[in-house]
Amino acid sequence: MTANEYRAPSGRPPAQIPWLAYRFTRSDAVAAGYYVLFLLLLSFVPIDIPGLSALIPDPLVAAYVINLAFYAVGGVLALIAARAYVAREARILATRPVLSAALIPIGVILTIIASMVGLIITGEAETAVNQEAVQGLVTQMSPWLVVPLVVVLAPFVEEYIFRHLLIGKLSRYWNTWACCILSVLLFASIHIVGKESLSLPVLMPYLATGAVLVGMYVWAGNNFMLSYGVHAAKNLLSVVIIYAVPPELLQQ
Template sequence: MTQEPRQAPRQPYHRPGTRQAIPPGWPGRLPQEKIVLDPGKPTWMDLVTVLAYILIFILGGAVLVTLIPGFQEHFTQPDGSLNEGSFTFTINLISYSILTVLALIACWRPFLASFRTFTSHRWLKIGLIPAIWFACIMVNALVVMSAGGDIKSENQLAIEGMTTEVAFLPMVLVTVFMAPFVEEYIFRHLLIGKLSRRVNVWVCVVISMVLFASIHFISTGFNFDPVQIIPYLTLAAAITVAYVLTGKSLAYATILHVFNNLVSIVVAYSVLPLLPEGM
């Protein structure tokens, strides 16, 4: 009796364009590696952008812009008063346009590469964006109830004031796209992504959160009710943790920040005008 020849083990079928032979969840499939993005080493362009940010927002963008002959007079009304909403917005537009260009030159490669975070758990990460925003809103609502009143900061009031003077689309361009990108580049990509090459990442997280919340009170000389800082700390905590857990994805942090600001601006233009004055 002859023994039948043993058949060679059947090779798993590879779909064209894929590397994994075993579908997700099947026995034998190796666990998917966590995506960790490399923000890269600090560059001279990073230094230039940070110095420009400090010069514009800490030393006073308004002072620098008003050095342009006739600039402030363009926003002076017939009665001699200054149209503060349009004036402030124009300063922000000029400032963030400069900083956005500098930041894009400095980090466009790692920014595009950071979209790789969506190659794993894509729908979970997308779904978490509104969920994280809603969680921040609930935390802030609890703080409002505990404080027994409004916790709007001077920065928030200034933005709401601009909505009565500035059209929706220009406001979206600056507040929803430019500002979040620049801030995420500074406070997440640099202060956590690159600084954590030399300092413990969670120390960088604390530094990033504190500076991010504080920067919104520069215009007041840091004169504010401590409760007013809670919304900024809540947002900073949410974005910072999301940034770290998504493998230091600048793209994910920016999208989360954009979503938060977009909702705020839409509400400011559509809902606030319908409320009674003083609310």
């Protein structure tokens, strides 16, 4: 089976389906604008929501509530903007359920391999502040609270922004390869922006993950529901490992 055959029941790439042409809409502008604005605010501007510290004295829980609210609103806006694509791409995946189900663990394995190769290239491992924050969140909060944020909401919003918009729609106006590179670079950068300086050892795990997600997305004919499935599964695996492995071993 070729990638072309996987793209749509008609055998045509999504961009050739008239009723679902990859054009930017006002809903896309609202969703993307919200994401960029609040991401910059959360990254660079100390936010002290009036009454939040009194209501939630634990800084970790407060950070969780802020991030949950950010991604929940972002997820709703992304779903409104991309609902037609979500429905169609889910139907495409459902036409070949065995292949679709197999591609998700394959994608996760590829991200692990890519990260290992990146580690060999850089020659050193350096944990990003963002990763440390996620580990702290996971180890100190219930999985019933962590999974909806880390596994369900965040990957959906990020796949909508970095794959669906930056590749699927932007490639109508710009070179596809350039869009793919931009997607990988921006995806990696947003995970450390405002938290620490850009360095290859810190960026490499996110670059590797972003490259695999871009590859899966493009191979499947710009199907961001597939890349979302891989992204969500990869995050779920990380959460399970953090819960299963003792903290002292994680530090090593």
